[in-house]
Every structure is written in structure tokens, then in C-alpha cells.
Amino acid sequence: MGFHPELFPDRIPGFKVFKAKFGSQAIEPTSNPIEFVLGALLGLTERVTLALAAKGGGNYAYRSLTSANAESLAAGKGIFANAPGGSWTLEQHLIHGSSPKSFLNNPWIATSSDINVARSFSSGNGLIRIDLSKISANSMQRGWMNLPGSSAGYHYSIWQQEVSIFGHIPQNAIKIIK
Amino acid sequence: MEEIRFYKVSEPYGYFSNFSPHSIFIDNEKWNTVEHYFQASKFNDKEIKKKIQLIESPMQAAIEGRDKKNILREDWELVKENIMYKALKCKFTQHPKLMHNLLSTKNCIIIEHTENDNYWGDGGDGKGKNKLGVLLMQIRDELLKQVDDELIVFPPWIAFPTISQYDLFWRMGSGEEYLTQWSKYYLATNTIDYRNKYPETKEWEGIYD
Numbered sequence: 001m002g003f004h005p006e007l008f009p010d011r012i013p014g015f016k017v018f019k020a021k022f023g024s025q026a027i028e029p030t031s032n033p034i035e036f037v038l039g040a041l042l043g044l045t046e047r048v049t050l051a052l053a054a055k056g057g058g059n060y061a062y063r064s065l066t067s068a069n070a071e072s073l074a075a076g077k078g079i080f081a082n083a084p085g086g087s088w089t090l091e092q093h094l095i096h097g098s099s100p101k102s103f104l105n106n107p108w109i110a111t112s113s114d115i116n117v118a119r120s121f122s123s124g125n126g127l128i129r130i131d132l133s134k135i136s137a138n139s140m141q142r143g144w145m146n147l148p149g150s151s152a153g154y155h156y157s158i159w160q161q162e163v164s165i166f167g168h169i170p171q172n173a174i175k176i177i178k
Numbered sequence: 179m180e181e182i183r184f185y186k187v188s189e190p191y192g193y194f195s196n197f198s199p200h201s202i203f204i205d206n207e208k209w210n211t212v213e214h215y216f217q218a219s220k221f222n223d224k225e226i227k228k229k230i231q232l233i234e235s236p237m238q239a240a241i242e243g244r245d246k247k248n249i250l251r252e253d254w255e256l257v258k259e260n261i262m263y264k265a266l267k268c269k270f271t272q273h274p275k276l277m278h279n280l281l282s283t284k285n286c287i288i289i290e291h292t293e294n295d296n297y298w299g300d301g302g303d304g305k306g307k308n309k310l311g312v313l314l315m316q317i318r319d320e321l322l323k324q325v326d327d328e329l330i331v332f333p334p335w336i337a338f339p340t341i342s343q344y345d346l347f348w349r350m351g352s353g354e355e356y357l358t359q360w361s362k363y364y365l366a367t368n369t370i371d372y373r374n375k376y377p378e379t380k381e382w383e384g385i386y387d
Contacts, residue, residue, distance in 0.1 A: 064351025066358065098334060098348035099385050100361035110349035120208055121351035124199060152344050160346040 059132045061111035061163040062118035062177075065125040073128070078171040081107045090164055094143045094153030107167050114161040115177075127177045132163070134173035139166040182283055183291035185299070193276050194288065194314055197236040200276060201352060202268040206340040211236040212265045217243025219261045222251045262298075263313050270317060272338065274331045274359050280318050281328040288314045326375075331356075331363040335382045343382050 063069075069079050086105040088096070093108035111130055112118045119127055132140060141164050143157030156162070184191035187198050196212040209215040213236035218227040226248050233239045242248070251257075270277040288311040293302025300306040322328075334341070334348070334357065347353035364372060369386070378385050 066351065066355045068358070093349075095344060098343045098345075098353075098357055100357075100364050103358070103361050103365075110346055110354075112346060112350075117346065118350065121347055121353060122201070123352035123355045124201075125351070125355075156342070156344045156346060162346055162349075 061113050061130045061132055061165070062115045063109070063111040063128050063130065064118050064121040064123060065128060066123060067125050070125040073126075073171070073174065073176070076171055078174065079109060079128075079169040081109045081167055083107055084167045090141050090143055091147055091151060091153060093164060094147065094157055094162070095151070109165045109167075109169060111163045111165060111169075112161045113163055117160050129175045129177050130165070130169055131173045131175070134170065135165060140164070141166075180286045181289055182286045183289045185290060185292045191288075193279060194290070194310075196265075196310070197240075200269055200273050202265060202272055203338055203341065204265065204268055207231070209265075210234070211239070212262075212269050214239045215265045216258075216262055220250050220254055220258075221248055223249070259309065259313070262310070263317070266313055267317055270321070271332055271336065272356065274356070274363075277321065278329055280314065281321060281325075283318060284322075287311070288318075327367075329363070331360045333364075333376045333378070333382075333385075334360060335379045336376065343385060 063079075065073070065079075072079055082103045083106050086107040088102075088105045088107060090108060093102075093106055093110075096102060097106060097108075097110070115127075115129075143153055143162060143164060144155075147154040147157070182191055182194075184194045186192055187195050192198060193200070196216065199211060202209050202212060202215060204215060209218070209231060210233075214230060214233065217239045218230040220243055221227055221230075226242075230239050230242050233242060270280050289308050290299040290310040291302065292299040295301070296306040298306075298308075298310040300308045300311070334343070334353075337356065338347075338353070341347050341353070345353070348357055373386050
């Protein structure tokens with residue numbers, strides 16, 4: 001089964017921004033809808049799409065911090081993946097991210113372009129906004145644009161709007177919201 | 179027998195208070211504190227429940243839950259202790275450090291000491307029912323019978339039974355915090371014994387491999 005936008009109408013980046021602008025939902029815009037829709041129509045890769053959106057400004061992702069993240073940020077070091085040199089692919093991150101082996105192998109950092117999703121996972125250590133224009137385009141991926149529809153990680157990556165960032169998020173890309 | 183008295187969050191054993199800032203996940207929903215969940219459970223009206231869920235502080239949640247203009251569910255008096263038990267069980271299984279603190283009280287008597295409450299607390303003079311303390315001791319005693327190691331961290335499918343292993347929850351914030359503690363415990367312990375005692379559910383099949 002492939003991606004069916006009609007099944008996830010409120011999770012399509014462009015539509016989400018439309019609702020933020022003209023609807024009643026109190027959510028923040030996540031991206032430039034024209035660039036995203038254009039990118040999807042043209043069949044561009046997610047990296048190019050993200051890079052285009054970031055260039056236009058206002059393209060953010062959000063993450064609820066762990067205590068280790070908060071310590072690293074307080075030290076001015078940004079945020080590191082559990083295993084920055086790990087060998088896991090994006091799909092392994094999305095599917096096996098809850099495994100104990102994630103701490104040995106996972107070089108990906110999970111964020112969401114939906115602030116409400118990220119906020120719902122708060123551990124009391126803070127919520128950050130990440131300016132994606134300050135992240136290398138090659139270091140960001142959206143699983144739902146990469147994985148086959150049959151993959152277990154596919155639907156969750158759409159539903160929860162995950163933007164997976166490879167290795168490290170630099171301090172200057174991060175703003176602490178709360 | 180030694181007594182442990184608690185009431186304010188900022189005082190010793192304050193983590194036993196329902197106002198302590200420890201979120202719980204029940205039926206796939208997050209509640210900022212046990213107090214939030216308990217107060218919202220008083221009502222059938224979904225709007226009131228949602229309103230309480232979105233309130234930031236447990237004190238404000240308690241005030242809203244006690245507002246006489248909100249209509250209580252008819253069976254509240256019958257179900258309130260079970261609801262409190264369920265919420266407390268979640269709190270202590272979902273926050274391993276709190277569970278370890280609870281288990282370390284062994285056979286001490288736990289008392290919510292306050293003159294503000296004769297039912298959940300001791301009424302200040304010891305004549306109250308201390309139902310909150312009783313439930314905490316009940317959960318502690320049940321857990322002590324269940325575990326071999328008082329520093330155990332339960333597998334995620336036991337602590338958070340409604341959250342899928344693929345959920346983003348596990349990759350940031352409180353979920354990742356829990357997994358960090360679980361992984362460290364699991365990798366440092368006798369993994370074969372642990373796996374035999376806590377086999378993965380079908381939903382979590384393969385997680386140990």
C-alpha cells in the first residue's frame with residue numbers, strides 16, 4: 001500500500017499550515033506549503049524538499065528533551081544522538097528505536113514538525129525548537145518519504161510528522177521554548 | 179513500626195503527593211499529574227475532562243474538579259478508589275526512580291498527613307482514613323511480591339501498555355527517558371532471567387533480539 005494523502009488530510013504539511021493560518025487550531029506553521037506541495041508533485045526527494053522549505057525561512061522542528069539532552073544543551077554542546085557514530089539506517093531508527101540496542105547503534109535524533117506532538121512527550125526537561133535552515137540538508141530525512149508503505153515505521157512517521165536528524169543538532173540551531 | 183508522613187511536594191517524600199510533577203500515560207492519554215487524571219475522572223462530560231487535562235498546575239486541576247457547577251458521574255463514590263489505584267500504579271511503574279523509592283520504604287506506614295482531608299489523608303489528628311497512604315502501601319506490597327530486585331525497571335510494554343513500540347514517544351522526552359533507564363537496567367542484568375520473566379508481547383516481538 002502506498003501513501004494515501006486522503007487518509008491523513010491533517011498531516012500533510014501544506015494543509016496543516018493552511019489550517020494554522022485560516023483555521024482555529026493553535027498550532028505553529030511548520031513549513032512553506034507551496035514549496036512542500038511543489039516538491040511532492042515534482043517527485044523531489046525529501047532532502048531537497050526540506051532544503052527548499054528551510055531556505056524560505058520559518059521551517060522548524062521540535063523536540064521534548066531528555067535529561068541528557070538538557071545537560072548537553074546547558075554545556076553549550078547542542079544535542080547528540082544516542083550513538084552518533086552508529087550504523088543504523090533511518091528505517092532501523094524508526095522501527096527499532098525502542099530497542100535497548102538503540103543506545104549502541106542509533107545515530108538519528110527524532111524531532112517532529114508538529115509542536116503539539118513534541119510537547120505531548122514532555123519529560124519536564126524542556127521543549128526546543130530547531131531551525132532546520134541551520135541543519136545540513138543531507139542530515140535531515142522524513143521517513144514517510146523513504147519507507148515503503150508496508151513498513152511498520154511508515155505510518156507513525158506521517159502521523160507524528162517526524163523529522164529525523166542525523167548525528168548532532170548544533171547549539172546555534174536550537175531555541176529553548178520552555 | 180516506622181511512619182513516613184508526607185503532604186507538600188517540596189517536603190521529604192513529596193513525590194508521594196498526587197501533586198508531584200510526574201506525568202502519567204493512561205489509555206493512550208497523557209496527564210500532567212495523578213491529580214489531573216483523578217479530577218478529570220470525576221466527570222462524564224468530555225469537555226470538562228479535556229479542560230482539566232489542559233490545565234497546567236495540579237492545584238488548578240483540583241479546583242476545577244471540585245467546582246460544584248460540574249456534574250459528577252453518578253457512580254463516582256463507587257469507583258474513585260479504583261481510579262486512584264490505577265493512576266498511582268501507573269505513576270510508580272512509569273517512573274522507575276519513584277518506584278524504587280516506594281519499594282525502599284519496605285514495611286513503613288505511609289501517611290498523607292494533613293488536616294485538609296479526612297478521607298485521602300489522616301485529617302491531621304490521625305483520625306482520617308488515610309486512603310492515599312493505604313493505596314500506596316498496597317501498591318508497594320504488591321510490587322514487592324512481584325519483583326526479585328527492588329531496583330528493577332519494567333519492560334516498556336508493562337509500564338506503558340497502550341503505546342506501540344513504533345511510536346515517536348519512545349524517541350524523545352519522557353519515553354526516551356524511560357527507555358534509557360530500562361535499557362541500562364536490562365543490559366546490566368541477567369538478561370536471560372529477565373527475558374524469561376518478562377517475555378515480550380506480540381506487539382513487541384523481537385525487541386530483545
